[in-house]
Amino acid sequence: METLSTSKAHGGTLGVYRHASSATDTDMTFSVFVPPQAEEGGKLPVLFYLSGLTCTHANVTDKGEYRRACAEHGIIFVAPDTSPRGEGVADDPEGAYDFGLGAGFYVNATVSPFAAHYRMWDYIAEELPALVAAHFPIDPARMGITGHSMGGHGALTLGLTYPDRFRSLSAFAPIVAPGQVPWGHKALGGYLGEDRTGWRSHDAVALIEDGHRPAGDILVDQGDADSFLAEQLRPQLLCEAADRAGVDLTLRMQPGYDHSYNFISTFMADHIRWHAERL
Amino acid sequence: METLSTSKAHGGTLGVYRHASSATDTDMTFSVFVPPQAEEGGKLPVLFYLSGLTCTHANVTDKGEYRRACAEHGIIFVAPDTSPRGEGVADDPEGAYDFGLGAGFYVNATVSPFAAHYRMWDYIAEELPALVAAHFPIDPARMGITGHSMGGHGALTLGLTYPDRFRSLSAFAPIVAPGQVPWGHKALGGYLGEDRTGWRSHDAVALIEDGHRPAGDILVDQGDADSFLAEQLRPQLLCEAADRAGVDLTLRMQPGYDHSYNFISTFMADHIRWHAERL
Secondary structure, three states: OEEEEEEEEOOEEEEEEEEEEOOOOEEEEEEEEEOHHHHHOOOEEEEEEEOOOOOOHHHHHHHOOOHHHHHHHOOEEEEEOOOOOOOOOOOOOOOOOOOEOOEOOOOEOOOOOHHHOOEHHHHHHHHHHHHHHHHOOEEEEEEEEEEEOHHHHHHHHHHHHOOOOEEEEEEEOOOOOHHHOHHHHHHHHHHHOOOHHHHHHHOHHHHHHOOOOOOOOEEEEEEOOOOOHHHHHOHHHHHHHHHHHOOOEEEEEEOOOOOOHHHHHHHHHHHHHHHHHHO | OEEEEEEEEOOEEEEEEEEEEOOOOEEEEEEEEEOHHHHHOOOEEEEEEEOOOOOOHHHHHHHOOOHHHHHHHOOEEEEEOOOOOOOOOOOOOOOOOOOEOOEOOOOEOOOOOHHHOOEHHHHHHHHHHHHHHHHOOEEEEEEEEEEEOHHHHHHHHHHHHOOOOEEEEEEEOOOOOHHHOHHHHHHHHHHHOOOHHHHHHHOHHHHHHOOOOOOOOEEEEEEOOOOOHHHHHOHHHHHHHHHHHOOOEEEEEEOOOOOOHHHHHHHHHHHHHHHHHHO
16 A cells, blocks of 8 residues: 555544555555544544545545544544546546446446446445555444445445444435436446346345345435435435335435535534444 | 625535636636625625635635634635636746746736736735625625735735734735745746835735734744745744734644645634634
């Protein structure tokens, strides 16, 4: 693992790192904020934040306003990239923003040419937690996960699939049912093929319908002025599935907020406190 | 004045605006955060934040972490650009980062070809305060100013020159004595010419030596791991001038912090509270 930069922030250390990923067979870049509590020794809880379409690790790292709250609660914050990148990594044939580079959708692709590198599921579920636990003072029994939009989808599907691994779960404006919305049709079709039975493992609503349960309760924030709300996000589908299954879900509709980091940064401190209480 | 975007953030509204500036004879873009207290009617205090070399309005807007504190204290926050831009605006002949575009140094240039548009002093001192007071619920009797690096220089020189206008004054890692450091030699020489007597009006240390006084006390934060500290910033020169003149200056050397937004965002809430107490 190579250190690209470190800088003191909010009493802790913000670093950007690169490593050769065995999951994606590419180099991958991510950021880690280690709060000041690390100086006391001992292991700290960690929150993984999965970003949305078009993002790299840098967007939330610069604009997420998570560090003050992480420093207050003693949480390590890890922000990975959203897809493999580099020479030989296939992209959307037309360079669209919602598929290919910056749009890995947190699945292991099975369709050529994406299957060669697009293995973000294994990367986030297995490789990255092991890597950061080896290099930072992380307690692997206290890992939480959150994310925004496509990253909210990733957080929900990973959290529902691995409740023993991800002990706390929240999301900002997540894609809750990719099997029922255009972004998901394109991404899951393109990465997993048109047989929709395989899609259910990467659809939070379907996972709940199929009996998967999170480690605890789920917090979702959603702006009601989000331009993607009605067509792509549809949080009501998650509420209905959670209701039917007895999953404890809090959906907070936030009046006037859009899909941007202005929304995310406003509620980030709430989510960090919420994870800290559960980790 | 054209609205380029607005978005709800931290209970208030973050907007980006463009207007045809008479000071610079170019279009100028800036951001304004209006906190939720504006909904109660009445006029609010305003803090102008002047950015450093290479920045536009966007850097602090995205990365400054000022909105939560502004929403807490009821402060309007205005972030202008650092130079004129656009067709016909002269740049450094070699495209250097420390002169020309992104490096206006908050002076009215007198040297051709920069004199045509580089009139950032008038822009910040006169035109922008009048423009935002006409469009936002600002109390013109409660204006404060701060900034980073080159923008800290701008804040100090404007605050020392117009204490009746800028009622509170702080800076992050400012250039305190451009007449004594390489960045300043290049910029003041390039914009104002080689007759150094004219430079003293744009040098905080010289302004204090020449009898100028701020409206009140001054707060400066400076990271001790800032790579520009010894050669370009030299805050001790400001301390010595303030001591000799009886100016109430608090310089906080912040251990381990560098020159980046990781430093600025860590101490931004302190500065906003400090201005709020004085406005």
